[in-house]
Amino acid sequence: MLKQERVDFILQRLEELYPETPVPLDHFDAYSLLVAVLLSAQCTDERVNQITPALWELADNPYDMAKVPVEKIQAVIRPCGLSPQKSKAIQKLSEILVNEYHGQVPENMAALETLPGVGHKTASVVMAQSFGHPAFPVDTHIHRLAQRWGLTSGKNVTQTEKDLKRVFPREKWNKLHLQIIFYGREFCSARGCDGTVCEICTTCYPSRKHPKKTKKA
Missing domain, CATH: 1.10.340.30 (Hypothetical protein; domain 2)
Known part of the structure; x- marks a missing residue:
């Protein structure tokens, strides 16, 4: 799968799984x-x-x-x-x-x-x-998934954020970062998947035989 094919599949699958993306932290302003x-x-x-x-x-x-x-x-x-x-x-x-x-x-x-x-x-x-400005907050969980899905080779969240902003449409960022978090918690957690288990990992890399190690700074 080429990178653009992976990007297109990820966008489509996450939208199917999580059409609604409520902010998981309770707040009122x-x-x-x-x-x-x-x-x-x-x-x-x-x-x-x-x-x-x-x-x-x-x-x-x-x-x-x-x-x-x-x-x-x-x-x-x-x-x-x-x-x-x-x-x-x-x-x-x-x-x-x-x-x-x-x-x-x-x-x-x-x-x-x-x-x-x-x-x-x-x-x-x-x-x-809160303000609706395009942003792509990247935490350690999104960093891990982005590496498993071949979207970044960055060793830290700063580089991963740049790479994700480069491959995904700007108008998708605010919703997408939540969709990735939801997917990671449900299907691609640190312990539940090593890059060879969940649907997105196996679709993006069907021939991957070994666990994908997360690069950290």
Whole structure:
């Protein structure tokens, strides 16, 4: 299968499997999505969704959150892991939103990336899902699948993002990154598939005999 044939098959199959792509993190505006994505680092979406209702009871907007002691935030989000860093980041970014952006999440990638605890992937998710700007957030799971499917040889998520943006139509990015995440969880997980098991892997590489190892930086 040539690369373009793989790309076309992947697009078609993912659209058949996941015509609807609800954001897996519960949220009600750009701020709640920003905080939820920040919390999801090294934590499952399911656990974040269990924790955020109690966090929103403390404060559900940057004006109120900026006034909540870091210790109180940390006590609520502890099950997410990395709670000392995440609690400080949530309070500080809330302060910045109030002081510099009138309490609004900026609709700007560069501005988002300057916020505490907000990296490129988190900023990309907010730009894509809250504001509708084309973005292709790549996490370690998408990085792994992109390598298994022969779409990148990059050793890190930065290169993989560039490669995926190059091969997939821009208007597909926002939906596609969620479709790939859904497929990975259901059929092509780290343990459930090694590049020789799931439908997309076996269709793209029918003669692959050995597990596909993921390149990491």
